[in-house]
Amino acid sequence: MKETVQYKIFKVINVLILLLVIYVTLFPFLNVVAQSFSGQAEINAGKVNLIPKGFNLTTYQTILHDKTFWTSYRNTIVYTVLGTVIAMVMTTTFAYVLSKKRLMGRKFFTSMAIFTMFFNGGLIPNYILIKNLGWTNTIWAIVIPGAISIFNMLIMKSFFEAMPEELEEAASIDGSSTYGTFLKIILPLSKPILATMVLFYAVGNWNSWFGAFLYLDQSDKFPVTLYLRNLLAGATSGQSAGATSADDLQQIGANIKAVTMVLTVLPILMVYPFVQKYFVSGIMLGSVKQ
Amino acid sequence: MAKILKKLAFLVAIVTALSSLLAGCSSDKSSSTTASAPKDKGVAMADYGVGKTFKATKPISFTTMYNDAAWYAFKKDWLLWSEITKRTNVTLKPTVVPMSDYAQKRSLLISSGDAPLIIPKTYPGQETPFVSSGAILPISDYVKYMPNFMDKVKKWNLQPEIDNLRQADGKYYVLPGLHEEVWPDYTLAVRTDIFEKNNIAIPKTWDEFEAALKKLKEIYPDVTPFSDRWSTSGSVSPLGALLQYAAPTFGTVGGWGTSNYVTFDQDKNKFVFAGASKEYKEMLTYFNGLIKEGLLDKESLSQSDDQAVQKFVNGKSFVISSNSQEIVTMRTSMDKTLGAGKYSIAKIDVPGGPKGNVIAGSRLENGIMISAKAKDDPNFKALLQFIDWFWYSDEGEELAKWGVEGTTYKKENGKRVLMPDINFLGLNPSGTKDLRVDYGFGTGSFAYGGTTDLLQSTMSEEEVKFQDSMHQNKKVLPVNPPYPMSATDQEQATLISTPLTDTVKQNTAKFILGTRPLSEWNAYVSELKAKGMDKYLDMVNKAYQDYQKKSK
Numbered sequence: 001m002k003e004t005v006q007y008k009i010f011k012v013i014n015v016l017i018l019l020l021v022i023y024v025t026l027f028p029f030l031n032v033v034a035q036s037f038s039g040q041a042e043i044n045a046g047k048v049n050l051i052p053k054g055f056n057l058t059t060y061q062t063i064l065h066d067k068t069f070w071t072s073y074r075n076t077i078v079y080t081v082l083g084t085v086i087a088m089v090m091t092t093t094f095a096y097v098l099s100k101k102r103l104m105g106r107k108f109f110t111s112m113a114i115f116t117m118f119f120n121g122g123l124i125p126n127y128i129l130i131k132n133l134g135w136t137n138t139i140w141a142i143v144i145p146g147a148i149s150i151f152n153m154l155i156m157k158s159f160f161e162a163m164p165e166e167l168e169e170a171a172s173i174d175g176s177s178t179y180g181t182f183l184k185i186i187l188p189l190s191k192p193i194l195a196t197m198v199l200f201y202a203v204g205n206w207n208s209w210f211g212a213f214l215y216l217d218q219s220d221k222f223p224v225t226l227y228l229r230n231l232l233a234g235a236t237s238g239q240s241a242g243a244t245s246a247d248d249l250q251q252i253g254a255n256i257k258a259v260t261m262v263l264t265v266l267p268i269l270m271v272y273p274f275v276q277k278y279f280v281s282g283i284m285l286g287s288v289k290q
Numbered sequence: 291m292a293k294i295l296k297k298l299a300f301l302v303a304i305v306t307a308l309s310s311l312l313a314g315c316s317s318d319k320s321s322s323t324t325a326s327a328p329k330d331k332g333v334a335m336a337d338y339g340v341g342k343t344f345k346a347t348k349p350i351s352f353t354t355m356y357n358d359a360a361w362y363a364f365k366k367d368w369l370l371w372s373e374i375t376k377r378t379n380v381t382l383k384p385t386v387v388p389m390s391d392y393a394q395k396r397s398l399l400i401s402s403g404d405a406p407l408i409i410p411k412t413y414p415g416q417e418t419p420f421v422s423s424g425a426i427l428p429i430s431d432y433v434k435y436m437p438n439f440m441d442k443v444k445k446w447n448l449q450p451e452i453d454n455l456r457q458a459d460g461k462y463y464v465l466p467g468l469h470e471e472v473w474p475d476y477t478l479a480v481r482t483d484i485f486e487k488n489n490i491a492i493p494k495t496w497d498e499f500e501a502a503l504k505k506l507k508e509i510y511p512d513v514t515p516f517s518d519r520w521s522t523s524g525s526v527s528p529l530g531a532l533l534q535y536a537a538p539t540f541g542t543v544g545g546w547g548t549s550n551y552v553t554f555d556q557d558k559n560k561f562v563f564a565g566a567s568k569e570y571k572e573m574l575t576y577f578n579g580l581i582k583e584g585l586l587d588k589e590s591l592s593q594s595d596d597q598a599v600q601k602f603v604n605g606k607s608f609v610i611s612s613n614s615q616e617i618v619t620m621r622t623s624m625d626k627t628l629g630a631g632k633y634s635i636a637k638i639d640v641p642g643g644p645k646g647n648v649i650a651g652s653r654l655e656n657g658i659m660i661s662a663k664a665k666d667d668p669n670f671k672a673l674l675q676f677i678d679w680f681w682y683s684d685e686g687e688e689l690a691k692w693g694v695e696g697t698t699y700k701k702e703n704g705k706r707v708l709m710p711d712i713n714f715l716g717l718n719p720s721g722t723k724d725l726r727v728d729y730g731f732g733t734g735s736f737a738y739g740g741t742t743d744l745l746q747s748t749m750s751e752e753e754v755k756f757q758d759s760m761h762q763n764k765k766v767l768p769v770n771p772p773y774p775m776s777a778t779d780q781e782q783a784t785l786i787s788t789p790l791t792d793t794v795k796q797n798t799a800k801f802i803l804g805t806r807p808l809s810e811w812n813a814y815v816s817e818l819k820a821k822g823m824d825k826y827l828d829m830v831n832k833a834y835q836d837y838q839k840k841s842k
Contacts, residue, residue, distance in 0.1 A: 127402045
């Protein structure tokens, strides 16, 4: 096929626009990376763009030797792993059950679940609930409340619904139990959606700080995101509250902020490329209904 | 699907109807009961008073919130905690809250009834939302059990300022940090080397300031000598810091210094709307003049703080607003950009204006709220004595700020000096340990207020000089009298005041920039009137008069 002139022009413009988009999205990130390797004075003087100026690694060394940072980091890993495992078990089983047309009260359960997408009890009732369950200052307050994301569950449900029923019939004729069918037939066939969900939940858990902020009172249980947030927003919010005491207005070096940001996003950034192919196919699932 | 939605909608309707019914039933907690003597199980001291160290007769513990700053993260094994226990028999059990979202968590804990007994780091005004719920202790009923607090209020004549904390019921709910004197921090920072080189005297009035800028402009035609910051950060207000310290010298209020642009007119004995006053206009005219002549950078009202600082540290401007911390930060930058020794900068005294050499400010700082449930605590009296000792006695304040004599600091000729291996805010750069990071002293949660001597003990020599000069040359204006409103009035007043304040802020920026000519001043005042300025003033003045009657 021969390309028309218009098509060539379109391609050029297309590429230009996309390059611009790449620049706009990548620049802030690369700027932070550059800042993390730069000297504080150079950053204040506004000299750092994409290339580090006044190269220094001491901030990295300081932060990597900071015990609080590592405690938070370990907490985040524990919360993310456990949170994701729990969420996957809960979401998969719930979605699978709801995908079966023969389930009694299916509509009721589905609408119950959907109800929570639009309405919730609010901050204080949630807090009181967690407190009365005795979960404050425990890991459960972090990993349980977000265990089922209804949105994710619905995506999974439509994925399971799209599976041919004959498959399960055949399995049951061959003597497979319900659980056997689910574990040995359905799940292996659902790898793309499972990978997508793991990614969703893992990223969500890694990035979340609000639950930890609400339910945890001891700083050695804080995840790294809360540590980061305090570092980034602490000084500013002190000022907006009208702080008069100079001690509280201490500026945190832009360089320290940058290093912490880089270290915090690094692991999840490294996971992305590997799950990305599932991610694209997974997100499209359920967009077309047969 | 449509069916489900219908059912859902119905369900929702029922639930909301029910809940509003229930809400209507909930009883209104009234706090009109007179305060009884605080409970005590024999733990409090019988002979506690000024000059005495509080020590509980038996070991007890109190819960407290702790404001955790990232740059000195909370540690359980700080000397601070063990020293408090050693001296007072009190163990503090902290709820650690990240500084970034302290206010939100405080509000959550109070609303859910789960708040610790001691709630420090509360700025006057922040307690108001919790007053009507009855969750916060009306501490004014109990200050008689706090001898150090009473003593300092009396000694430093702080009662008028304390009265400003009173709510409509005549009580106050927050114990503020107390300062002996007003503490001016924000002012202009100038390139003193440039001023000296060109034989320009450091300006003492705003007129001299304008003349100095003019001279600079003549000598450096491609430089805009004054480029300011703090228009876009903090509680956003055009030229927030500059107008705050300039306004009193023009006889008005502005910038960060006001939340509703209302100020008290001593002659008329009533409140007036400063945003519409001729003094305010005069101030705007002055700064508009600076812009017109190209002396003040137009971008001052829109640029970020970083941008403004970058101009200053790169020698593209010679004057900027600053405070004691910022000037140190700028110096480190300028050592890199201009080279150490090739420049000099300093904070100068706030220039005087048409109303003379005056400064305004409160001597109250952030302080402590106490949970209402404390009064049911068997050790309530001991709690009051402990708070009084730790936050208001000279000994307690010194402990919170400097730590333990002989361990973290020593006294040489009556001056406090850090131990050789300890650093604090750059006072002892050779120290390997940090007073805050490694010991927990000098932190924002517990160390505030105090005597001028204590306040200045951690300042650099340069800053102390600035403070002394400001105190000697400036007259401190009296504070506005209180005008407490009931919760419902307050709500209504806020509804009027918010758009009013926004209008003033927007037009302040426009008038200074010149995008709206000052000839339209009268039209602007009519706009304010249309937005309910007079009604708002009436409410404020009525509340003021009611309070005057009540307190007689």
